[in-house]
Every structure is written in C-alpha cells, then in structure tokens.
Amino acid sequence: MKNPSDVLGEFERRGYIEQVTDFEGVKRYLSEPAVCYIGFDPTADSFHVGSLVPILALVHMQRYGHRPIAILGGGTGLIGDPSGKTEMRRLLSWDELNHNARMLKAQLSRLIDFSDDKALFLNNADWLVGLKYIDFLRDIGRHFSVNRMLAAESYRQRLEKGLNFIEFNYMLLQAYDFYYLSKEFDCMLQMGGSDQWGNIVAGIDLIKKKLGKQAYGITFPLITTATGAKMGKTAEGAVWLSSEKTSVYDFYQYWVNTDDRDVIRFLKLFTMLPVDEIEKVEDLKGEELNPLKRILAFEVTSLIHGYEEAVKVYTSASSVFGAIEVPDDLLPSSKIPRKIEESRGTYPTVTFPADRIEKGIFLYDLLCESGLCTSKSAARRLIEQGGAYVNDVRINNVKAVLNKNAIAENSLILRAGKKKVKRIVFN
RNA sequence: GGAGAGGUUCCCGAGUGGCCAAAGGGAGCAGACUGUAAAUCUGCCGGCGUAUGCCUUCGGAGGUUCGAAUCCUCCCCUCUCCA
Numbered sequence: 349m350k351n352p353s354d355v356l357g358e359f360e361r362r363g364y365i366e367q368v369t370d371f372e373g374v375k376r377y378l379s380e381p382a383v384c385y386i387g388f389d390p391t392a393d394s395f396h397v398g399s400l401v402p403i404l405a406l407v408h409m410q411r412y413g414h415r416p417i418a419i420l421g422g423g424t425g426l427i428g429d430p431s432g433k434t435e436m437r438r439l440l441s442w443d444e445l446n447h448n449a450r451m452l453k454a455q456l457s458r459l460i461d462f463s464d465d466k467a468l469f470l471n472n473a474d475w476l477v478g479l480k481y482i483d484f485l486r487d488i489g490r491h492f493s494v495n496r497m498l499a500a501e502s503y504r505q506r507l508e509k510g511l512n513f514i515e516f517n518y519m520l521l522q523a524y525d526f527y528y529l530s531k532e533f534d535c536m537l538q539m540g541g542s543d544q545w546g547n548i549v550a551g552i553d554l555i556k557k558k559l560g561k562q563a564y565g566i567t568f569p570l571i572t573t574a575t576g577a578k579m580g581k582t583a584e585g586a587v588w589l590s591s592e593k594t595s596v597y598d599f600y601q602y603w604v605n606t607d608d609r610d611v612i613r614f615l616k617l618f619t620m621l622p623v624d625e626i627e628k629v630e631d632l633k634g635e636e637l638n639p640l641k642r643i644l645a646f647e648v649t650s651l652i653h654g655y656e657e658a659v660k661v662y663t664s665a666s667s668v669f670g671a672i673e674v675p676d677d678l679l680p681s682s683k684i685p686r687k688i689e690e691s692r693g694t695y696p697t698v699t700f701p702a703d704r705i706e707k708g709i710f711l712y713d714l715l716c717e718s719g720l721c722t723s724k725s726a727a728r729r730l731i732e733q734g735g736a737y738v739n740d741v742r743i744n745n746v747k748a749v750l751n752k753n754a755i756a757e758n759s760l761i762l763r764a765g766k767k768k769v770k771r772i773v774f775n
Numbered sequence: 776g777g778a779g780a781g782g783u784u785c786c787c788g789a790g791u792g793g794c795c796a797a798a799g800g801g802a803g804c805a806g807a808c809u810g811u812a813a814a815u816c817u818g819c820c821g822g823c824g825u826a827u828g829c830c831u832u833c834g835g836a837g838g839u840u841c842g843a844a845u846c847c848u849c850c851c852c853u854c855u856c857c858a
Contacts, residue, residue, distance in 0.1 A: 574813080582803095601811075608812050635810050642811095669811050726804080729819060733805040765804075767811060 353379040355412035361623045362616040366542045366569040374564045384537035385417035393451040394590035397580025401568050407459050417468040423476030424521050472525050491557050500546035519550050526551025536563040574609035589652050596653050597696050600661040603645035611640050619647035625679050639674045646684040695771040702774045711748040720764040737763035
C-alpha cells in the first residue's frame, strides 16, 4: 500500500498543482486516509479532455488510499458558474441534468472504484434544491462580504461584461457544497481548476465560520498546449471521452498529434505511468519523441476506452502511418504492444449499399457522404488540391467516378489528406 | 425608468444603397518541406456546381427601392453613463 501523504508529492512531480491553500496543512490532512472532492460540470452527457486532470486527480487520490467524492453540479448547473467564462451559461432542464448525471457517472466508473462507497458520486441538487431562501440568507449569506466577492478574480472579469444576480450567487452555493460535505462526510479538501480558487477559498472560510474547522484547497493549472490553445479543443470542437462523440480513432489521433514541447508534460499529467520512468525520458528530442507520442496516445486511450480498444486503434494507426518498434526499455510500465505484427488495422468504417458502386459513384460524393468532407464543395477542393486518395493512389480528377474496379473484397480505403482515413464497405 | 453605443460569415473585425458571398487578421483545410510535431512557403476557405448562373447568410419581423449588410418602422439582445 502506498503512503497516503505521498499523493501530494506525486501531484507536484506530475505538474498537477497550481496553488495550495496551506501546503503543510494539506500534507498533514493527507497523512492518513482522507476525503476530498471535486465538482464537475453537468452541462454535457460526457466529459471531455479538459476534465481529465481533475478526474485523474481523483484516481490518484484513490490509489493512495483516500476517498474521492465527485460532485455533479446539478444544483449549481441550474444556475451556471461565471468563473472563467465570458458569457453566461445556458440553463439546464431537469431531464437533461438527470440524463447527464447517469452518463457521467458511468464514465467515471471506468476509472474510479465506487463500490462499497470507496468513492462517492453525489449530485449537489440533492441538498441545494431544498434550500429555503430566507434561511439560506440568514445562515449562509451573512457570512459573505460582497466587497470581497467583487474583488475575486472570477467575478472581476465578469463584472466588465456584466454579471447577473443568479450567477453572483454561484460562489455561495459552491461554498455551501463544501460546507455540506465537510459536515456530512468529513471532507476537508476541495480540488478544482485554477478558476475555482475563489469558490474554494469561500468554502474554506464558510467551514471555518460555521464549524470552526480548518479545510483546504488545491487548484490545478489551466492546461494549454504549446501553441497556446486550450487543452482538448479542436476545430471540430471538444475532444470527448465518450466514443459516441469522439471516435476512439480520433481520440487516439488527438494525442499522437501532441506538440513536441508538450509530450513529457502530458505523459505526467494524463497517464498513470510512474513518474520515475517519465523523468528518465525527459531528454529525448526530435524524432525520438515519436514513440513517446504513441505511448502517450496509447496510454490515455487505454485509460479511457480500455486496453483492447487501445490496442486496436494503435494497430490501425500503425498500418496507416507506418509501424515503428517501441523499445522494451522505453517507459517499461506501458503495456503498449512493443512490436506490431503486420495485420490489417481496423479503420473507421462506413458502409454503403453495393449498388452505389455498381452504378459508379462520384468520388466527391463518396468523400462527402462518408463524412471525410463536410460538403461536396469541400470534397471538390480536396480533390483539386491533391488531398484525395483511393487505395493510396492520389486522384486529381474532380470528376472521377469510382466503380467496381476500385474495390477489393467489397471495400476500399479512402483518404482525405494525410491523416483522415476511412474504409468504405459496400454490401 | 432616462440617454447613448452596438449586434456582420467558426472567432475578432472592416464595410453606410449597386463594383458584396462581403476587406483584413486569427482559426481551419490541402499541398510543399518533414517526424502523424513545430516553423515556413503556396493555394483554399457559405452551398449547389461550372452557368456573364442559382440558393442561403450580415440580431428578428415587416417596409422603401429596379436594387439593401447598408435607408425606414416595430421588436429582441448586449454594453456604457445617469437614476
């Protein structure tokens, strides 16, 4: 069993920590199995890559013997957190909320063990919705100074754009969450993104005032890529953890395409590989980083979608981009297949009726309908610019028509640019 | 409640009656170079498609006009100042 207090060191070495309210205090608190919590946004029915750090923080906590609590901001989601947003969030309906809660818990369950209450998944709607306005003002509201709230960074930004009263109350509700959890579950540590600092501190103050107890807070840094983009954002939108929303293939690709400068940092942040091992490969540069990128992609995919799926995408990606041997001594704890036997990868597949190909089908139609291009115009452009490949042969003719000659075993491989590939099956 | 400013294509932002599918930048896409990286260069960047063409788009609904993102009316939203 690991030493519970070492989790803090682990966080430090992995780059999980932005701020701590009281480092020594937290260390003492974590010196024996403790309870900690993180709140999650209920606005979608899947987490995305941006939530990975908080989620993995809970995973680490559990591995070190602590009891993590994931709070779904059901009650607060009905309001919308202004922190770090420049716009007001849309309000959720009850049905959406319940649906999202189910889906999110299922996702977390793959990573966190909720059996026997070793971890908890709670919805703050359970205790927030029943609050009485007047009681709340008397018991909780009086402890908050508006002056201090206005000074909080999270509100200051919004003050410039405009902040309505409902959002202004968000801090009180989140502080109340923390107070509630400290009272009911002895949870004295809250973690969260750096934009949550103000809310966390407010909760600590409230606990001090109401219970006379000391609570703690840790915030994670906002993770951006080397190019300055927010983590997990692509042109197509967020990179989701749900394979329904982001295919496992695209998920894997997102990670392999990591910028050189981010590889080591991301290995520490987003995989569970031992930090010792990661630190040993820190000096690798240039092309040597390619196997590391594959390990990164493999490990994260494996964590989120499971080992089997990860092996599958890894194999198919290798058949698209070429297999490389990953040395046994490179991050030895990784379960990535070190050698790939030449096998046909499983490309993302789209099926078409067989008569389409028998009649002959315009290449641009196929590109468009298979989802590789967003419109026929885009498909034409792609062909004109030399980015369209059928079975690895570049097709430059915009009016190209595919017929039976193009297929082998009822399928063909369609490429758009270097990175987007689909297998088209006709039957 | 009063006064003012504003809402333009994925984002920022120009455009004040025809030359506007709408400048410029960013993002994105393709190609070259490469290592499924970055940087750079070239091209593209509403849709249908190849027609001096049509359709959709400048907050929403109407109107004026041969013609509107641009003018008028009403409405919605945002911001600033005052109360």
